[in-house]
Amino acid sequence: MSFGHYQPVRLVTNDELSAALGTSDAWITERVGVRTRHLAAPGESVADMATAAAGDALRRAGRTASDVDLVIVATCTTFDRMPGVAAQVAERLGIAEPGVFDLNAACSGFSYALAAADHAIRAGASQRAIVVGVDKMSDFLDWTDRSTCVIFGDGAGAALVEAADGIDRIGGIGPVVWGSNPAKGQSITLGSPGPHSLPATFRQEGAAVYRWATTALAPIARKACAQAGIDPGDLGGIVTHQANTRIIAALARDIGARDAVVATDVAESGNTSAASIPLALSKLLERREIPAGAPVLLFGFGAGLTYAGQVITCP
Structure with a gap:
């Protein structure tokens, strides 16, 4: 198993938000512990971030698109209904004919998706899967509401999951x-x-x-x-x-x-x-x-x- 991630370039500090919301860095930090967050550019999509994180996981594992036969993306913030984000990721990375699907379990989504990949591999339906958790919360926030907008950021993380001989082997996944x-x-x-x-x-x-x-x-x-x-x-x-x-x-x-x-x-x-x-x-x-x-x-x-x-x- 190998992990990768992606965060947008724009870094937003508490001081920057405080100026618009009439609050302070101290108030935000004490309330939720957030000091900074990355926010996607207006034209940067959930699929863009997911692809970048999946590609990073592939590179770190020393694998290529031809090694992957399943792509699962966990997200709750895509505006696209068809094709799903997983299909878009597969197309952009050049993965030929994988199984693809998205799932929405909100902030639990990655753990659900990782379990689904684990089950597919144990059942023999897949040999190597990319699992992505990605959300662009900034599209859905009320930027005048300091009780919520200060909490969130945008980004993506991914794992390349391969067939393994139980949890004692490095990269093993235990029961969900x-x-x-x-x-x-x-x-x-x-x-x-x-x-x-x-x-x-x-x-x-x-x-x-x-x-x-x-x-x-x-x-x-x-x-x-x-x-x-x-x-x-x-x-x-x-x-x-x-x-x-x-x-x-x-x-x-x-x-x-x-x-x-x-x-x-x-x-x-x-x-x-x-x-x-x-x-x-x-x-x-x-x-x-x-x-x-x-x-x-x-x-x-x-x-x-x-x-x-x-x-x-x-x-």
Whole structure:
């Protein structure tokens, strides 16, 4: 398994947003822990970012387009309905006749997509898959609402997943633990423009989502560790959805990790939705902060309310 990522060139600081929103760097940092975020250019699409991240993962693995037979893209912010983003990525990279599909599990999307690729490979339906998490949240934000627009950024992360002999081999993927709480699904919404839909803006019940994330999710994350045969205290890394620093810190504490490297890319990238887990992990691997062979918990959660987690062996 190999990871890659992409972030847009434009870097937006808290000071830049504060000038327009009547707030301050201190207020934003204290509230969500975000200092900077990357925002896509107006003409830069979800497919553009996904292709760049997928290409980066391929290069880092030393593979070419001809080695890939499946492309899965997790996103909730594409305006295109047909062709899907996965098909666009395959075409742009020159991947001939792969299986392609998109899925939408919001901020849990990458963990869902990684599990789907793992299942396809274990079933013999694929030998080598590209899995991408990508979102362009900036298209759906109300840039006058300081309670939401300061949280998010744009970007993409990707993994190249290959057939392997179980989780003990470097690059292994453990069993997924996934589910949802649909009764609270309206706590986070994102609508597309149109006569019969919500406005094209993001909305969330922040306090309710925070309570759910900090009270209900740690036992599920521990279950993912148990399914992989890993004691949480032995984790080498924890990469949760990069929602905000307070949720990340609470989850890492309650999961019971001792010496794990905990990803906090939200501080420099903001909440990048489905991109946040592979983006954060790719950066950690690039900096060699987690040793090869160490168990790493990936744990996504978000709108739906969905969650999904699995332990991988660090490549």
